[in-house]
Amino acid sequence: MSRETAVSLAFLALLLALPxxxxxxxxxxxxxxxxxxxxxxxxxxxxxxxxxxxxLVSFGHAAFFGIGGYAAGILATHAFNNEPLLLxxxxxxxxxxxxxxxxxxxxxxxLAIGLISLRTSGVYFIMITLAFAQMIYYFAISWPxxxxxxGLSIYVRNAFPGVNTLKPMSFFLICYALLxxxxxxxxxxxxxxxxxxxxxxxxxxxxxxxxxIAPFRIRLVAFVASGxxxxxxxxxxxxxxxxxxxxMLSWHMSxxxxxxxxxxGVGRLAGAVAGAMLYVLFEFVLGGMTxxxxxxxxxxxxxxxxxxxxxxxxxxxxxxxxx
Amino acid sequence: xxxALFIEQLxxxxxxxxMLFLMAAGLTxxxxxxxxxxxxxxxxxxxxxxxxxxxxxxxxSFWLGLAASLAAAAAAGAVIEILVIRRLYDRDHxxxxxxxxxxxxxxxxxxxxxxxxxxxxxxxxxxxSGAVHLPGGAQYPVYRLAVIGVGILVAVGLYxxxxxxxxxxxxxxxxxxxxxxxxxxxxxRTLYTLVFALGAALAGLAGAMVGALQSVQVGMGEPxxxxxxxxxxIGGIGSIKGALVGSILVGVTDTLGRFLLPAAFGLVxxxxxxxxxxxxxxxxxxxxxxxxxxxxRPQGLFSAHA
Amino acid sequence: MAEQVLxxxxxxxxxxxxxxxxxxxxxxxxxxxxxxxxxxxxxxxTLIHQIAGTLKPDAGSIxxxxxxxxxxxxxxxxxxxxxxxxxxSSLAPEFSALRNVMLAVQARQGSSFRFWRPVMRDAALTxxxxxxxxxxxxxxxxxxxxxxxxxxxxxQLEIAIALALGSRAFLLDEPMAGMGPEGSKALTGxxxxxxxxxxxxxxxxxxxxxxxxxxxxxxxxxxxxIATGSVEAIRNDPAVREAYLGEPA
Numbered sequence: 001m002s003r004e005t006a007v008s009l010a011f012l013a014l015l016l017a018l019p020x021x022x023x024x025x026x027x028x029x030x031x032x033x034x035x036x037x038x039x040x041x042x043x044x045x046x047x048x049x050x051x052x053x054x055x056l057v058s059f060g061h062a063a064f065f066g067i068g069g070y071a072a073g074i075l076a077t078h079a080f081n082n083e084p085l086l087l088x089x090x091x092x093x094x095x096x097x098x099x100x101x102x103x104x105x106x107x108x109x110x111l112a113i114g115l116i117s118l119r120t121s122g123v124y125f126i127m128i129t130l131a132f133a134q135m136i137y138y139f140a141i142s143w144p145x146x147x148x149x150x151g152l153s154i155y156v157r158n159a160f161p162g163v164n165t166l167k168p169m170s171f172f173l174i175c176y177a178l179l180x181x182x183x184x185x186x187x188x189x190x191x192x193x194x195x196x197x198x199x200x201x202x203x204x205x206x207x208x209x210x211x212x213i214a215p216f217r218i219r220l221v222a223f224v225a226s227g228x229x230x231x232x233x234x235x236x237x238x239x240x241x242x243x244x245x246x247x248m249l250s251w252h253m254s255x256x257x258x259x260x261x262x263x264x265g266v267g268r269l270a271g272a273v274a275g276a277m278l279y280v281l282f283e284f285v286l287g288g289m290t291x292x293x294x295x296x297x298x299x300x301x302x303x304x305x306x307x308x309x310x311x312x313x314x315x316x317x318x319x320x321x322x323x
Numbered sequence: 324x325x326x327a328l329f330i331e332q333l334x335x336x337x338x339x340x341x342m343l344f345l346m347a348a349g350l351t352x353x354x355x356x357x358x359x360x361x362x363x364x365x366x367x368x369x370x371x372x373x374x375x376x377x378x379x380x381x382x383x384s385f386w387l388g389l390a391a392s393l394a395a396a397a398a399a400g401a402v403i404e405i406l407v408i409r410r411l412y413d414r415d416h417x418x419x420x421x422x423x424x425x426x427x428x429x430x431x432x433x434x435x436x437x438x439x440x441x442x443x444x445x446x447x448x449x450x451x452s453g454a455v456h457l458p459g460g461a462q463y464p465v466y467r468l469a470v471i472g473v474g475i476l477v478a479v480g481l482y483x484x485x486x487x488x489x490x491x492x493x494x495x496x497x498x499x500x501x502x503x504x505x506x507x508x509x510x511x512r513t514l515y516t517l518v519f520a521l522g523a524a525l526a527g528l529a530g531a532m533v534g535a536l537q538s539v540q541v542g543m544g545e546p547x548x549x550x551x552x553x554x555x556x557i558g559g560i561g562s563i564k565g566a567l568v569g570s571i572l573v574g575v576t577d578t579l580g581r582f583l584l585p586a587a588f589g590l591v592x593x594x595x596x597x598x599x600x601x602x603x604x605x606x607x608x609x610x611x612x613x614x615x616x617x618x619x620r621p622q623g624l625f626s627a628h629a
Numbered sequence: 630m631a632e633q634v635l636x637x638x639x640x641x642x643x644x645x646x647x648x649x650x651x652x653x654x655x656x657x658x659x660x661x662x663x664x665x666x667x668x669x670x671x672x673x674x675t676l677i678h679q680i681a682g683t684l685k686p687d688a689g690s691i692x693x694x695x696x697x698x699x700x701x702x703x704x705x706x707x708x709x710x711x712x713x714x715x716x717x718s719s720l721a722p723e724f725s726a727l728r729n730v731m732l733a734v735q736a737r738q739g740s741s742f743r744f745w746r747p748v749m750r751d752a753a754l755t756x757x758x759x760x761x762x763x764x765x766x767x768x769x770x771x772x773x774x775x776x777x778x779x780x781x782x783x784x785q786l787e788i789a790i791a792l793a794l795g796s797r798a799f800l801l802d803e804p805m806a807g808m809g810p811e812g813s814k815a816l817t818g819x820x821x822x823x824x825x826x827x828x829x830x831x832x833x834x835x836x837x838x839x840x841x842x843x844x845x846x847x848x849x850x851x852x853x854x855i856a857t858g859s860v861e862a863i864r865n866d867p868a869v870r871e872a873y874l875g876e877p878a
Contacts, residue, residue, distance in 0.1 A: 051417075057416055057417050057420060059420065116614050116617050116618060117617075119617070119621045120617070120621050120622070122416055123354065123360045123416055123560060124556060124560065124621075124622070124623075126360060126416060126420060127360075127552040127553075127555065127556050128556055128613075128617065130549060130552060131549060131552055131553045131556065131610055131613060132610060132614075134549045134610070135606075135607050135610035135611075138606035138607065139603055139606060139607055141606070142599075142602045142603045142605075142606045143599070143603040144599045144603075145599075188744065188745050188747070189744055191747035191748060191749065192743055192744050192745055192746060192747065192748065193735045193740055193741055193742075193743040193744075193746070193748055193751075193754070194741055194742055194743060194744045195744075195748075196724075196728065196731065196732055196735065196741075196748050197732065197735070197736075197741040199721070199723070199724070200721040200724065200732050203721040203722055203723055203724065204719060204720065204721050204722065206683075206715075206719050207719045207720055207721055207729075207732075208704075208721075208732070209702070209703040209704045209707065210681070210703060210704075210707055210713055210715075210719065211707055211732055211733045211736040211790065211794060212704050212705075212707035212708035212736040212737070212794065213704055213732075213736045213741050214702065214704040214705075218741060221742070251545065251549060252545075255424045255427075258417075258420065258421065258424070259421065259424070262417075262421050266417070292432045292433075292435065292436050293432075294428045294431070294432040295428065295429055295432035295433055295436065297425075297428055298425040298426065298427070298428030298429035298432065299425070299429060301421060301422075301424070301425035301428070302407065302422055302425040302426070302429070305418050305421045305422045305425065306407070306410055306422065309418075320723070
């Protein structure tokens with residue numbers, strides 16, 4: 001077992017142990033905290049496909065996160081009010097349907113954004129993804145049907161077959177299982193032929209084209225897959241808070257997702273997990289000390305970028321190995 | 324719809340565009356010369372607005388506030404350039420994005436700490452408080468016309484600065500070849516600090532002028548920043564001319580879209596629904612314009628880095 | 630006459646007032662090594678860029694295997710079998726030598742949209758890649774990241790990649806550059822055998838290598854080909870001696 005594998009498993013074990021310890025100590029709040037970690041880790045794992053493997057600095061992944069959230073919120077609202085949604089189709093309170101719908105819509109939106117933004121690179125790509133996410137954000141604010149600026153409440157947490165999702169532990173385990181699935185996807189993608197082309201395109205797109213593989217299609221597929229995974233996390237996030245609002249779509253959210261990955265380790269399997277755990281911990285510890293905790297988060301982030309590249313995984317497991 | 328109303332909206336769009344230009348010009352200059360993407364440019368806008376509002380409140384003079392906004396934003400720009408930005412020129416864009424994102428957090432939260440969460444208000448100076456008559460009978464605030472005038476002056480000034488002065492020559496040389504400008508004996512570190520402070524001052528000026536039209540509060544810079552990005556993407560990164568054309572295009576399209584689209588939908592729908600649909604689509608309009616331009620010209624209209 | 634694999638006809642490329650390529654016509658025939666020589670700034674790299682597809686010529690045509698490829702992109706030309714090495718090595722620096730070659734193998738198989746099976750356990754990729762590394766003498770360094778290879782080893786790796794692509798013609802841009810005498814000698818011997826597999830358009834400054842290898846030589850000066858012919862003919866061409874070889878040979 002390589003050192004990175006060991007470190008990755010340790011983080012996953014720690015995340016799994018946290019809610020059980022909380023339950024044993026009768027501190028249910030910490031289960032929610034662990035759930036938040038798992039969901040943000042899932043969202044960032046999605047982004048890590050595009051950013052870490054493909055080198056695509058998407059500053060618009062909040063769009064996919066929010067689309068997942070709104071898919072859950074809108075379907076639940078229609079089910080709750082017993083109103084047909086579209087073409088006579090009903091809403092639903094089944095999480096699985098929400099994940100699929102959220103991922104499908106996010107995938108289509110990612111396809112459209114990717115078709116335009118991936119023709120460019122570098123700073124253009126960053127600004128264009130940011131701009132399109134902002135477009136969706138403003139749309140959500142000004143579209144009055146689903147709460148507009150005020151957002152949308154989910155009155156009862158949605159259902160999963162055979163599980164009582166109202167129990168915090170059960171909901172955590174659903175989130176954790178999806179995180180594991182996404183990590184498995186990331187791991188297999190990374191080591192596959194597709195992943196080889198994607199990573200080669202990050203390291204040297206000229207070389208990739210010179211062997212006869214056009215980077216565009218590879219990146220487009222990665223961008224779509226990345227957005228779909230992040231959308232599933234968004235649906236879970238809506239269920240965790242029982243609330244969706246345009247803030248899930250904001251540029252600040254996009255920035256946070258990138259920050260998680262940088263804290264954990266760009267392109268590393270457990271980078272998003274380590275980063276999300278660290279971030280939520282900061283939020284909790286610093287937030288408990290001062291209401292201006294984001295100032296200190298900014299200082300920490302600045303220090304990490306300037307002086308400690310490689311993130312937590314890089315610190316613990318050294319540089320990545322590519323076989 | 325009356326002609327007067329249309330002209331008023333057109334002028335509003337122009338004023339909005341001018342404000343965007345002040346932001347976009349600095350951003351595109353900084354990118355063109357130093358190759359840096361600066362997310363914290365919106366924070367400098369906010370610094371300008373807060374400096375103007377607080378100095379104007381303390382002294383009772385908008386003009387002192389305006390001077391303070393330029394000085395404060397330029398100083399803040401120079402300080403972050405020397406402490407942080409300078410270390411980022413040779414880094415990849417991801418590092419630049421993250422470090423300047425961190426600066427946003429620091430600036431926003433720091434400002435909240437000092438000034439609290441309540442917005443400040445800035446009055447329009449007495450000299451510019453009147454209105455002028457427009458053809459068609461409507462009135463238009465002098466202040467907004469003055470903002471448009473300042474924007475035109477800045478555009479002309481930048482054109483002369485870059486085209487006609489030694490500093491401008493150095494900026495253009497730095498843009499094409501960093502090694503060469505170093506070999507010419509120009510102190511490139513000082514040049515970069517100057518360019519960054521100049522961009523910051525323009526952002527601060529924009530913030531101060533907008534401060535008198537809306538409330539001055541934490542986070543006011545970011546929506547403007549993102550629109551300025553749209554402007555730069557449309558205009559072509561590194562091009563001042565592109566920033567000017569893009570700003571006016573975005574400012575006018577956005578303002579007229581918000582005004583005309585609900586009215587247009589009103590012709591075919593009931594009024595309340597038309598207002599909702601029109602507003603929602605209007606909020607997306609400039610991004611659609613951006614997408615269309617990119618589909619035809621992926622590097623923007625006047626790219627300096629084709 | 631042997632079959633023409635690559636044929637340039639009347640190629641032109643301007644950068645502002647500078648004519649970097651000025652009516653270049655040349656052919657590459659089956660089984661030959663055609664060397665392209667010329668002083669620095671003669672436009673050799675510009676020409677290679679146009680053949681590979683990174684630059685679009687302003688006028689003229691490029692035919693490859695009887696097909697006009699002027700409108701195709703870099704990746705499409707590579708897929709047709711135009712194997713190229715770079716003047717300054719261009720590799721995926723984090724990947725090992727083996728994985729760099731495996732990328733070429735997977736490109737040749739047209740199979741980059743497979744998402745699940747780990748490449749390192751895929752003999753269909755590792756075996757041909759290892760074979761290509763063995764041919765250029767780099768098998769012992771297969772697991773070393775490209776960034777950590779020596780300069781000469783990177784040149785060898787570039788050639789291994791072109792081999793693994795199953796190229797129908799090789800465009801080699803200064804493969805000897807920066808190699809020691811031992812390395813140059815070994816590479817000369819290797820290229821000598823390679824021409825039987827596919828013809829080589831060789832841009833090279835090392836005249837010993839050029840005179841040892843070339844079947845034909847074209848001399849490029851200021852964007853124009855001033856002479857094409859056998860090694861002997863070029864050595865004795867007065868225009869070439871004056872314009873390029875300079876000192877009396």
